[in-house]
Amino acid sequence: MSGEFSTPPLLARPAPARHEDGVAAYWAEYCGRAGLPASTPYQSWPFGDSAELAHELVELVLHGPKRATAGLVEYNERHPGEAPVPDGYSVVTEFDGTPRCVIRTTWLEQRALRAVDAQFAWDEGEGDRTLDDWLAGHRRFFTRECASLGMPFSDDIPVQLERFELLYPFEAALNPVDCGPRVVPGYVPGAIGAIASLHARFYAREHGFGAYFEAKVAAECAEFCSRFAPSRDGLWLLVDRGRIHGSIAIDGTPGGAHLRWFIVAEELRGRGFGRKLIDAALGFCRRAGHRHVYLTTFAGLDAARALYEQAGFRLVREAEGRTWGAAVREQRFELNT
Numbered sequence: 040m041s042g043e044f045s046t047p048p049l050l051a052r053p054a055p056a057r058h059e060d061g062v063a064a065y066w067a068e069y070c071g072r073a074g075l076p077a078s079t080p081y082q083s084w085p086f087g088d089s090a091e092l093a094h095e096l097v098e099l100v101l102h103g104p105k106r107a108t109a110g111l112v113e114y115n116e117r118h119p120g121e122a123p124v125p126d127g128y129s130v131v132t133e134f135d136g137t138p139r140c141v142i143r144t145t146w147l148e149q150r151a152l153r154a155v156d157a158q159f160a161w162d163e164g165e166g167d168r169t170l171d172d173w174l175a176g177h178r179r180f181f182t183r184e185c186a187s188l189g190m191p192f193s194d195d196i197p198v199q200l201e202r203f204e205l206l207y208p209f210e211a212a213l214n215p216v217d218c219g220p221r222v223v224p225g226y227v228p229g230a231i232g233a234i235a236s237l238h239a240r241f242y243a244r245e246h247g248f249g250a251y252f253e254a255k256v257a258a259e260c261a262e263f264c265s266r267f268a269p270s271r272d273g274l275w276l277l278v279d280r281g282r283i284h285g286s287i288a289i290d291g292t293p294g295g296a297h298l299r300w301f302i303v304a305e306e307l308r309g310r311g312f313g314r315k316l317i318d319a320a321l322g323f324c325r326r327a328g329h330r331h332v333y334l335t336t337f338a339g340l341d342a343a344r345a346l347y348e349q350a351g352f353r354l355v356r357e358a359e360g361r362t363w364g365a366a367v368r369e370q371r372f373e374l375n376t
Contacts, residue, residue: 059136061136061137061138062083062130062132062136062138065130065138065141066081066083066130066138066141069130069141069206069207072207072209072228073206073225074264074265074267075267075269076268076269079128079269080127080128081127081128081129081130081141082120082121082124082127082128082129082130083130083131083132083136084121084129084131084132085097085131085132085133085134087134087180088180088183088184089134090134090135092134093132093133093134094133094134096108096165097131097132097133097139097140099164099165100131100139100140100142100205101140101205101211102216103164103216103217104162104164104215104216104217104218105163105164105165106162106163106164106202106203106205106218106221107159107162107163107164107200107201107203108163108201108203109155109159109163109177109198109199109200109201110122110123110198110199110201111181111185111188111196111198111199112149112196112197112198112199113185113188113190113196114188115199117188123147123199123201124144125144125147125326126143126145126224126269126323126326126327127143127144128141128142128143128206128269129141129142129143129144129203140205140206140207140208140211141206141207142203142204142205142206143203143204143206143224143225144201144203145202145203145204145222145319146200146201146202147199147201147202148200149197149198149199149200150197150198150200151194151195151196151197151198152174152177152181152193152194152195152196152197152198153194155170155173155177155198155200156170157169157170159173159200160172160174162202164217164218177198178192178194181196181198204221204223204224204225205223206223206224206225206227209227209228210281212227212278213227213228213278213281213282213283214280214281215278215279219279220279220284220307220312221277221278221279222275222276222277222312222316222319223275223277223278224273224274224275224323225276226264226267226274226276227276227278227283229283230260230264230276230283230286231257231260231261231264232257233282233283233286234256234257234260234300234302235253235256235257235260236253237283237284237286237302237304238252238253238256238300238302239252239253239256241302241305242363246339246365246367247365248364248365249364251363251364252363252364255363255364256300259299260288260300263288263299268291270327271291271327271329272288272289272290272291273288273289273319273320273323273324273327274286274287274289275287275316275319275320277303277304277307277312277315277316284304284306284307285302285303285304285307285312285313285316286300286301286302286316287299287300287301287302287316287317287319287320288320289320289323289324289327289329289332291327291329295329295331295332295333295373296324296327296329296331296332296333297332297333297334298320298332298333298334299334301313301316301317301334301343303316313342313343313346314346314349317346317347317350318350321350321374321376329376330375330376331373331374331375331376332352332373332374332375332376333371334347334352334371335362335369335370335371335372336369336370336372337363337367337368337369337370338357338367338368338370339368344372347372350374351374352372352373352374353372353373353374354370354372355371355372355373356370356371357369357371
């Protein structure tokens with residue numbers, strides 16, 4: 040698109056100061072605490088085109104409901120290093136480059152500005168969260184960006200819509216404000232214990248499982264987290280008000296992606312969160328190139344089985360066994376993505 044205009048390409052916003060050492064240290068701190076390889080790719084950028092706007096918006100991520108953002112497709116094409124990528128990590132900074140938080144992209148879609156809907160405006164969490172208010176503010180912002188890029192503005196201009204989740208600081212990630220329960224795509228403190236506890240309490244109550252099962256879940260989950268590789272593995276946690284209420288994981292192996300530790304706390308069941316967790320996991324599998332996904336379970340978990348089958352899994356094998364420490368009819372489900 041830039042070749043269509045005679046005006047030389049300019050930065051769409053004033054270039055903020057860069058504190059590369061501080062950002063790199065912040066990212067290393069997060070990786071160390073979250074169990075990610077230090078070599079995991081990430082981006083670094085501020086919101087907006089001024090110090091005031093950058094601060095206001097990052098505060099809405101940390102202490103408010105902002106879980107989405109939008110940018111000009113043209114800007115992203117001219118600045119590929121800042122363009123969002125599927126499942127990508129970003130260190131969001133103040134305009135002077137001071138690191139404030141880590142987020143991870145969960146959804147990307149390109150639309151004309153006029154085609155943005157009310158749900159996306161709500162998820163951006165700015166102003167009064169209505170579509171009218173969102174359009175008014177973004178028309179002003181994109182008009183400024185278009186002018187500095189040397190291109191005309193219109194409501195037909197292509198924009199890149201992005202949804203993300205807050206990962207770090209951990210306390211803010213565990214306590215989303217005015218968001219309701221969130222599916223966070225990554226580790227937060229207490230994840231291993233919470234996954235083991237959720238499973239232990241449910242399966243003890245409903246199926247009589249005991250210490251062997253809880254120890255097995257805890258040990259295998261801990262081992263998974265210790266070797267986690269974000270290009271092949273995934274972990275999603277249902278969080279709200281400082282607690283973990285559900286989980287699902289993808290353990291990427293050469294023999295196929297293993298879907299593991301799917302559970303939703305009783306108080307949040309029936310509200311669609313189980314489907315959201317499965318959708319997040321399978322979406323990641325498709326993007327990561329996992330064409331074959333399998334899970335192991337046992338007969339009698341009818342609600343979970345219904346969700347698996349709705350997602351396209353099929354039962355391929357069942358037999359009596361004691362893998363979980365008690366006699367059950369073990370089952371294997373598979374899906375080709």
